[in-house]
Amino acid sequence: MVAEEVKIVDLKPLPCPDMRVLDRQKFDLIISVRAIEVPAKKCTEIMQLLHKGNSQFSQLQHKPRLVQPCDDDSSQKLILIDKNQSLPIAGHDYICERTLDIKLTYRNWSASQIIRAILPPSIDDTEVVSGFEIVGHIAHLNLKECHAPYKFLIGQVILDKNPSIKTVVNKLNTIHAEYRYFDMELLAGEENFITTAIEHKLKFNMDFSKLYWNSRLGTEHKRVSDLIPTGSTVLDMFCGIGPFALPLARKRCHVHANDLNPESYKYLLENVKINKISSEFITCYNQDGRELIENFAGPIDYVLMNLPASAYEFVDVFIGLFSRDTEKRKPPVVFCYHFADIEAPVENSITAISEKLGCSISPDEVHLVRKTAPKTWMTCVKFTVPESVLYAESQSKKIKLS
Ligand SMILES: C[S@@+](CC[C@H](N)C(=O)[O-])C[C@H]1O[C@@H](n2cnc3c(N)ncnc32)[C@H](O)[C@@H]1O
Numbered sequence: 356m357v358a359e360e361v362k363i364v365d366l367k368p369l370p371c372p373d374m375r376v377l378d379r380q381k382f383d384l385i386i387s388v389r390a391i392e393v394p395a396k397k398c399t400e401i402m403q404l405l406h407k408g409n410s411q412f413s414q415l416q417h418k419p420r421l422v423q424p425c426d427d428d429s430s431q432k433l434i435l436i437d438k439n440q441s442l443p444i445a446g447h448d449y450i451c452e453r454t455l456d457i458k459l460t461y462r463n464w465s466a467s468q469i470i471r472a473i474l475p476p477s478i479d480d481t482e483v484v485s486g487f488e489i490v491g492h493i494a495h496l497n498l499k500e501c502h503a504p505y506k507f508l509i510g511q512v513i514l515d516k517n518p519s520i521k522t523v524v525n526k527l528n529t530i531h532a533e534y535r536y537f538d539m540e541l542l543a544g545e546e547n548f549i550t551t552a553i554e555h556k557l558k559f560n561m562d563f564s565k566l567y568w569n570s571r572l573g574t575e576h577k578r579v580s581d582l583i584p585t586g587s588t589v590l591d592m593f594c595g596i597g598p599f600a601l602p603l604a605r606k607r608c609h610v611h612a613n614d615l616n617p618e619s620y621k622y623l624l625e626n627v628k629i630n631k632i633s634s635e636f637i638t639c640y641n642q643d644g645r646e647l648i649e650n651f652a653g654p655i656d657y658v659l660m661n662l663p664a665s666a667y668e669f670v671d672v673f674i675g676l677f678s679r680d681t682e683k684r685k686p687p688v689v690f691c692y693h694f695a696d697i698e699a700p701v702e703n704s705i706t707a708i709s710e711k712l713g714c715s716i717s718p719d720e721v722h723l724v725r726k727t728a729p730k731t732w733m734t735c736v737k738f739t740v741p742e743s744v745l746y747a748e749s750q751s752k753k754i755k756l757s
């Protein structure tokens with residue numbers, strides 16, 4: 356193979372837009388680099404005098420060895436030097452500069468460099484798949500239409516380049532409306548969706564193909580569980596496999612954790628067990644969130660409603676909730692998630708909840724959690740349910756619902 360005329364600043368594999376089956380050897384590339392020939396015994400000393408790091412290889416996943424053998428002469432070594440390295444080196448005037456051909460292979464390139472080479476030039480650099488989400492041993496991608504002919508190649512490259520990943524899937528556009536998990540297709544690796552995620556030192560076992568889990572919500576789970584004081588009674592209406600419920604129970608809140616999806620419930624029970632959470636602090640339910648609230652007799656300090664697509668439709672459960680109580684109960688504080696219009700996320704979230712409650716709420720906070728689509732913010736509205744709502748006549752609830 357002849358050394359390609361590759362400008363080091365532009366170091367990348369040659370384009371292979373016709374590749375449909377991964378041929379790793381097609382990414383071999385011989386390049387000419389600057390090197391200096393030095394006595395083997397002075398090698399360490401001279402290395403220390405050179406510019407730190409070798410920026411020409413910074414984009415590579417595996418950098419070539421900077422010290423190379425010198426032809427057949429074991430008394431000499433070649434050191435690869437940066438294009439900006441000034442010569443001679445003080446005190447070592449005898450050192451001469453050479454060029455050296457070195458071979459870069461599939462192993463050297465990063466996943467995004469390989470994927471860029473595979474995709475046709477018509478696909479813009481901004482559309483090159485460089486990021487993906489990881490859940491346990493599973494990488495999941497959100498590929499676009501333009502990637503479709505290359506999807507299995509992309510999957511294989513991601514599998515090859517990330518030793519901890521054993522399964523690569525592509526998220527399909529269909530999402531289970533109620534249980535909120537998405538359909539997926541296997542791109543590379545094992546067809547095994549049973550995995551374990553770690554969040555804030557808790558283990559979450561799950562079957563990722565049958566229930567909802569989002570690793571991007573880790574910060575939000577922590578934010579909310581830090582806000583709720585130890586000893587509080589918390590109803591987690593849509594708890595999934597427990598990413599709010601478990602940290603809260605760990606800090607000795609009394610948590611009532613509920614999810615309608617039987618698979619989420621199964622793993623919730625398992626996660627309580629594997630994390631050694633005492634049953635004194637957590638009770639698990641597999642029912643409609645509305646039933647959990649309606650049948651709950653004791654004090655409720657906090658209600659978590661993380662079902663952003665439709666949580667606001669459940670807030671009418673608070674209308675008249677305490678109206679049959681003989682003793683007065685403290686109004687609960689609600690964390691209600693919402694998918695809001697990007698133009699006015701705060702107003703949009705408050706209006707959706709207020710309309711359903713039949714009463715204008717004044718939230719303590721409307722937190723912008725994350726942008727989930729080009730026009731959507733996921734918000735978290737923290738508000739205290741007004742007493743006028745909680746003690747409204749049950750009759751008025753029926754009228755509102757009809
Ligand atoms: C967006 S996920 C949130 C899960 C969890 N709180 C988290 O942060 O990962 C919403 C959950 O609500 C559950 N769900 C949907 N409708 C429900 C209902 N009517 N009652 C109870 N759970 C429901 C789904 O199965 C899903 O696990």
